[in-house]
Amino acid sequence: MKPADVITLGCRLNLAEGERIRAMLAGETGLVVVNSCAVTAEAVRHTRQAIRRARREQPGARLLVTGCAADIEREQLSAMPEVDGLIANADKLDARAWNVPAAAPPVPSGHSRGFVAVQNGCDHACTFCVIPQGRGPSRSLTIAEVLQEVGRCMDFGAAEIVLTGVDVTSWGQDLPGKPQLGQLVLAILEEFPQLPRVRMSSLDGIEIDPLLFELFASEPRVMPHLHLSLQHGHDLILKRMKRRHSRRDAAELVDRLRQRRPDLAIGADLIAGFPTEDETMHAANLSIIEELDIVHGHIFPYSPRPGTPAARMPQVAAPVIKQRAADLRGRVIQRRERWLDSHIGKPLQVLAERDGTGHAPDFARVAVPDGAAPGAVVTVTPVAHEKGLLR
Known part of the structure; x- marks a missing residue:
């Protein structure tokens, strides 16, 4: 079998x-x-x-x-x-x-990147989100547990560690002393000086602590790629979503980081057609892509989820949601095309993966030379790009 x-x-x-x-x-x-x-x-x-x-x-x-x-x-x-x-x-x-033994040994994943879940669950109550129903309250691994997981991934050949979770920036708030995420990242960097790369998954910008900000701004092994759990570009919609940041908060964070690290690439989650969204609000959602120069966009057409407050709000018509999601995707593609153009002719340090591609520090996807071993960091100078892939 x-x-x-x-x-x-x-x-x-x-x-x-x-x-x-x-x-x-x-x-x-x-x-x-x-x-x-x-x-x-x-x-x-x-x-x-x-x-x-x-x-x-x-x-x-x-x-x-x-x-x-x-x-x-x-x-x-x-x-x-x-x-x-x-x-x-x-x-x-x-x-x-x-019904398997608790001591079942881990097996190598063969991946160049190791995903380490440092946190699970969520204590917030965004009006559109059903995930707390499936994940429960926020709970964190200790620093020692995270270091053990990072070491295991590196033993299996991972050259990049991706820290992930449901609400990663809430890491540590349930632990003694309430350590902040920056302390965890610094502990990883200090414990594993041979680790080439640490990458963060989606972060809540309003919760980025001063040490994490400084590591993003100045530490070369922390990848210049910030993916924000942004959700929308209009303040009233953000309020109705029960988000804790404003549009200005996001813009100021990105501006301060880019002053220190100009090569920072921005990603964001954006929801199209949230209940009560009108054309002016949709235009604000589109314009924040330009303002923050979002090149890694995750666009979600709004859909009502069971038991959430947003499901009881006045809904936007499904065809309108579909069109607005397409508008957002199109705008991100325009920004991404210009961003990829800026990589042409510049040497990039690319982490090779098993499928013949890899990622630059800013998460640009790049075709790697034949024979590049998965997990190796190779220098590639792109001459063109096609369908989002630098060649």
Whole structure:
């Protein structure tokens, strides 16, 4: 029978957890796990598609579903004939839930980048977000636990560590003394001087502490790539989302960082068609892409999620949401094209990955020379770009 297969959808935290599940299930056969996502209605649709596809491809396997959708969409997923069982999201890293030995050894991922989930859950109550229902309250790994995970990833060849979580900048607030994220990043850099790269996943800009700011601004091993959990460019919508930052807060943060580190690349999550959004608000969402020079954009068409306050607000028509999401994507593509143009003819230090591409420090995706070993940092001077890939 085939070895256990783990299919992961959604965020980088889910990717990190998927690797842990794969490690726990090493040696198991005849099992398919769908590690699901429920952040939007579209994500749930992709989860259902993945379940059906997995059943078609492995009709005789035992198919289990875990992840956020396994909690938030429990009744709907358990009713699917393809599904043999559900594992609660809170239990998915517990070997007992899978009936495997707790001491099951980890296996090499073979990835050039290691994803380390330093934090899980969320204590905030954004009006559009269902994830706290599937992830629970914020809880952090200790510094010692994170260092152990980083060391494990490096043992398996990772040359870049990506720190991930649901609300990464809340790391430490549940630990004794309430350490801040900057302290964790500094501890990693000091413990592993041979580690070439540390990259941060999505951050809440209003919670970036002074030490983390300084590391972003001046530490070459912290990659010049800041992905903001921004969500919108209009202050009234941000207020209705129950976000804790304003448009000005985001702009001032980016401006202060770029004064210190001009090569900083900005990414952002943006929601299109949030309830009550009018054309003026949509225009503000578009214009913040220009103001912050967002080149890594994650655009989410708003979809009402069960039990959230935003689902009870006046909704924007679905065709309008679709068009506004397309407008946002188009604007990001325009900024990204100009940004990629600026890389032409400049030597880049690229971390080679298994698929023949890699990423520059600012997360530009680059084709690497044939024969470049995954995990090696190679110098590439692009001469052109096509479909978002520097060549």
